[in-house]
Amino acid sequence: MNAPTPTPTPVPIDLGTWPRRQHFAHYRRRVPCAYAMTVEVDVTAFAAALRRSPRKSYLAQIWALATVVNRHEEFRMCLTASGDPAVWPVVHPAFTVFNPARETFACVWAPYDPDFGRFHDTAAPLLAEHSRATDFFPQGDPPPDTFDVSSLPWASFTGFTLDIRDNGDHLAPIFTLGRYTARDTRLFLPLAVQIHHAAADGFHTARLTNELQTLLADPTWL
Template identity: 30%
Template sequence: MSLNTTTTPIDLTTWSRREYFYYFTKMMPTGFTVNVDLDITATQDWLRKHDYKFNPTYLYLVSKVMARFPEFRIGRENDQLVRYEVLHPSYTIFHEDDHTISNLWTAYDPDFATFYQNYLDDISTYGNQHTPAPKQSQSANLYMIGSLPWTNFTSYVPLPFTPLQTFFPIIQAGKFTEHADNWTMPLSVTIHHAVADGYHVSQLLAMIQTAFHDPTEWLGA
């Protein structure tokens, strides 16, 4: 399968965020996390009707939304800041027998059916390999997205222990909670302040909620 790694160089002489990028990487390195409760009722109903799994749908919808926000697709190639056309989800799977995890990734495709099949193929090929990263990749445009289906958290903050090579968000979902006829899921977005402010994260979260409210429009019937 073809992996989209298309980039556009960022011209620092004309980039509107140049001074903010310098400030938040050199003078005051800062990141932040925003946590919300996402209403997933409509998507849950759609998935039951069409017999699809939740996790690949979640990965697809977030990846599709991120393709519409240039702030969240910024990385480096040979010290050159670039903006990727798309990001591919890198996620963990849980092994029930020994309670370990493995990290997988699936190539994003704008067509939901194609992405869904890519995901199933990856699970079939690598899902039973009890190693940290059974599917290797040299691609630089993988972003971290996962879930803690056992915990309904109110805050989730990942702590990187190595220098950043990209400025992609880290996204984490939590346990579903039923409220009368509605279902919610906690969702956390962590981002480096060099590339995005609270406004940008708010807009991202609002569109993710829109996607989960209207699965027919975003996934197709």
């Protein structure tokens, strides 16, 4: 499915009233930097619910991330043509699809829907259709109102960092999912979040990961 047409216009942030105006300027111009935070998310209840469901774990993880991302303006930020901060009304997940024969991956995207069932029905065919893709972006370039999710189901990790050259102006979060780890009677998902410090502080990223934990601990939405 294609992006909503035309692409919505981001809403400029009122710099006169924005509490993070000075923080944004500092971390974009004076000390431009991104940071990464890796957390272990308890997915015991989530994984148990999925074992009783025909739906795909990867797409459920992506939907959960998109749901908490869309709750908060700091994770929907972008820049206007003049370089000022703005916020997309909604952002949509772009995610990797692995091609085992070529040992490469494609990047596809699906429109976010607050109803998981509708999102899954749209996104699941993309996994099947593009599992043998030879193009990096088989749907064409992702729309500007997307954020990135990738999966490393072959390895668990306790730290993961992307080195974004010069940090750039990439304000959207980047998420990396790892392999589940069993410990005692619990199951954990490693999750790395990469974020430009101009867009969000540690408080905001911690809130996002805590909300994700709450969402996955009560997977009645599955």
